Structures are given as structure tokens and as C-alpha cells.
Amino acid sequence: MKEKKDRQANHSKNHSTKKTYITTAIPYVNAAPHIGFALEIIQADVLNRYYKSKDQDTYFVTGTDENSLKNVLKAEEEGISTKELVNKYSKNFLELKEILNIDYDDFIRTTEPRHIKNVEKFWKACEKDIYKKSYKGLYCVGCEEFKLEKDLEEGKCPEHLNKALEVVEEENYFFKLSKYQKQLKELIETETLKIVPKGRKNDVLGFIDQGLEDFSISRSVERAKGWGIPVPGDPSQIIYVWFDALVNYISALGYAEESALYKDFWADSDKILHCIGKGITRFHAIYWPAMLLSAGVRLPTHELVHGYITADGQKMSKSLGNVVEPKAVVEKYGTDAVRYFLLKAIPPTKDGDFNKGYFEEVYNADLANGLGNAVARVAKMAENSGFEFEVDTKGFEKVWEADWTQDLQSHMESFRLDLAIQEVWKMLSQLDKHINEHEPWAVKDEEKLREILDFEVNLIRRAAVVLKPFIPDTSRKIQAQFFKKDIKAQKPLFPRI
């Protein structure tokens, strides 16, 4: 808390620095963290660390979405209160910070009073576009949700064939999404709100062209089982979980009290980046911007949409029991190995596959034989030489102004984290080639050897510095080993498996 106040004070003083705000989606807590969410939070973390390393002022927020009906059902299953359940399960997400080494600034839970206060203010700010309407539909008691005709099998819910559907009619609040159709289309077309990749942008535009309908933003207390944030002024209605959840992005900054943090990182921010998965693009590229337009709040600037990860080529699902959990994978292979795999082997905005064989292939090829081995061989030769290697810290302070980082940076600008990493491995490949061609072990001439080793040591130092956003712990280890005069061989960074 104290730290946060310091940050606030710090931020408001420093107006010339570029401000960047980064968020992840906030997952439901009723299931264990998914490897797909690990991908998302790692992508966000890398971008955050990268911007920070360029001396930008950043703020990075993640959290959990806890007002879902699913939590009520799960709690009933476990025989505990919903409150107890969300407290218990949100810990699984909180601990990702350590497991994945995520450097976020705040973690927001939608059951926190500070969030609720923000949602209430935001709802009121949208009030001119909110109206009451009666909604009639087929309700499945088993799923606890309305079904559409086209989802039915012989007039019944495919998942609960033994239960008859009820015709339920109730009054809900609706949001005038239709009103913002034209404006949204223009904002997205002109990339005032930039959706990455292009394919996702086109999807959204196509959806808008089909015509936007107003959507329900509340449900009855009965249907919500009393769980969630009540509609201001109407305790018989609970705010629809998505309307509430999206507001987290500004409630974490203090929208309600118009804090300095909110001004810096939202109202006057240079860049607002939402990292999300493809399944929730519509909420972030259509509903959320429309809600912000209605409330008179500025819009985010970027939506970075990642794809989905399959397991052994199949969609991960609970029923198949093939869901990969980040915690288990990290326990087996280590944090940086998992970060590396997700960043390099999964294209940032496309679907990718996660399987043991592929993971271990990438691990051995890139981390053990590639980076780890290169570090080991240069360290050993440096040690054998008995030379002292001057540390030129100045040369590394302005690393992002150097020619050799330009390709990497342009890939970071287009969010191609995989290609950015590849640039580092190109350097390592040059290094291996350089060693084989110059055969330092056979060089008798001290001056010549000195020249060769200086070059090689420097390449390792460069790699270590630019790898920091991607695999921070490994970068730290290499820097500890190489940013000193007497470089000594050490244990392998990534033992072969």
C-alpha cells in the first residue's frame, strides 16, 4: 500500500515520460489457472518489462473475475459459501506471480469494495444508455442460462436432455449498444483502437456490419442467486458479470476517485494495451469501447489478441481431462523454460500446440544446446585464458539506441515476441560460428586471443541484456557471471533432458 502511494507520487511528478498501461483479462476463479492464461500474462509481462527497460513509465494490472454465477454453483458443490470459495481459489491466480515470475503492479479482485464502488459510478455514468426491457426466453435450469432455439436438440438442452426447458420472462436492464455501431466501426477501421492481429480486426468489423443489438446488462437476483454487484437503485437486479468485469481496468487505477494514477495511466496515458484471448475479443473490442463512449471515458489504444493452445493437437477441455496447468509444468521444467516456450514456440496471435515432445525439443535445442551451451563454452574459454574482461557498463545503458537491437525492437513494436526472441538466437548462432572459425583454444598470440574472446564475451553480455524481459532470471544469472572482470565457468543453466 505504501509502495503504491510512492508510485502515485512518483508518477504525477514525471509528466514528460511516456506512460503505458498494460492489462490482462481477469479469469474466472472456479477452475485452476490454464496454460492459455499463462501465455497471456507472460506476454503482458514481457511487454511491460520491455517498456520499462526503455525507461517508460508503466503500470501493469491483472486480477480475478469473481462475480460469476459459476462460483455460486462451484461453492454449492463444495458445500462452502461463495465468499469462501472465491477467497480460496483466487489464491491460485495470485501465486502465478511467483510461479511465472510476473512483475505486475496491482492485482484486482472484482469482489473488492474498491471495485464495486467503481462499477457503481460507471453504471451511473452510462445511465442515459440504459433502459429496462422485458426479456422472454427458454431457460435451462441445469445450465442456469437462457438457450437459443438453434442450440437445442429436439427442443431440449443438449446437456440436460432429461430436464424440460422453462419459458422465463423477466425484466432486465439493457445497454444501447446499437447507438454506437457507426462510431465503433470508425474507431476500429482507423485503428484509433488498434486490434492486433489484422485477422481479428476484420472479424470484429464483420461482426459490427451484421448489426449490433442492445444487450442485457443485468439479471434478476434470483437468477444470479444473490451473488454479484446490485444495480444501483434497484436491489432486485444484479449487474451482468461482463459489464462489471470490464470495469476492472479502470477501477484498479482509481477511476471513481479520479486518482493521479487514473489520470496518468488512463485519462492521459500514451498507450493502453489490453492483452486478451481470441474468445473474448467482442467484449473488449465492441462492448467495452461502447461502454466507455457512453460513460464519456477515453478508449484503450490496443487490443493484443492471442490464440488458443491445444494439448497434443486437441482442444483442452475438462471433460477430456487434458488441461495443462502452468504450475505443474513449471515444477517440472522451471519458470524460464516455460516462459521461453510460450513466447518462442507459440506464435503470439495464432493457435499453437503444447505437448511434451515439442516442449522438450525446444528446450534442448534452444535452451540447453543453444543459450546454455554458448554461455558455458565462452565462460570456460574466458576462465582458461586468465584474462580480465573490462566491464563497459556504459555501452549497455543505451542498449535500445544501438544498431544491433533495431530488428528486435521493430518486432516488439508489432508484438511479434517470437521473432524478437529469434533475433537473439541469430546472435548466438553467429557466436557459435565465430568460435568454431577462430578456434580460440589453438590461438597462441595473446593479443589475437584477447581480441577474439572480447568479441565473444561481449556477445554473451548483449544476449543477456536483451533477454531480460523474456527470461529475467536467466538473464540475471548470466549477467552475474559475465558482468565482472574474472569470468568463471559455472554449472549448466539448462541441463539437457
Added chain:
RNA sequence: CGCGGGGUGGAGGAGCGGUACCUCGUCAGGCUCAUAAUCUGAAGACCCCGGUUCGAAUCCGGGCCCCGCAACCA
């Protein structure tokens, strides 16, 4: 005619109008600083049928086959 992504050497992926690239695997050779590592070289590929073009993996039309999504699911 619901929407979208995709079919590239043995495997997994890039490329998306002009000598087809990367990783793993295979074969031959080199080196020994290194984690049986690393370097050099070799064999081997653009789903099918038409079309546009001087030229197509890349664009257009048709076909076959996979895989997602179809408003609340990372």
C-alpha cells in the same frame, strides 16, 4: 449458401507474386572450448483440377480434407 483459420521435405512450423526458410530427425565430414555439444556439407517438400501472369506455394475459380467459432468459453 452461417463465420473464420488451415492443408509446405520423415515430424512440427515460417514464407504469401520473382533463386523455398527455420527447428527436430537422417546421412557424410570437421573440431574439441562446451551440456554426446558445436561447425561444414548432402538427400528430401509447396492437397487436387483449372485460370490470371514473362513468372504462383503466394492472386482468382472449382474440388477434397482437417480444425475452431456461432454473443457471456484462457
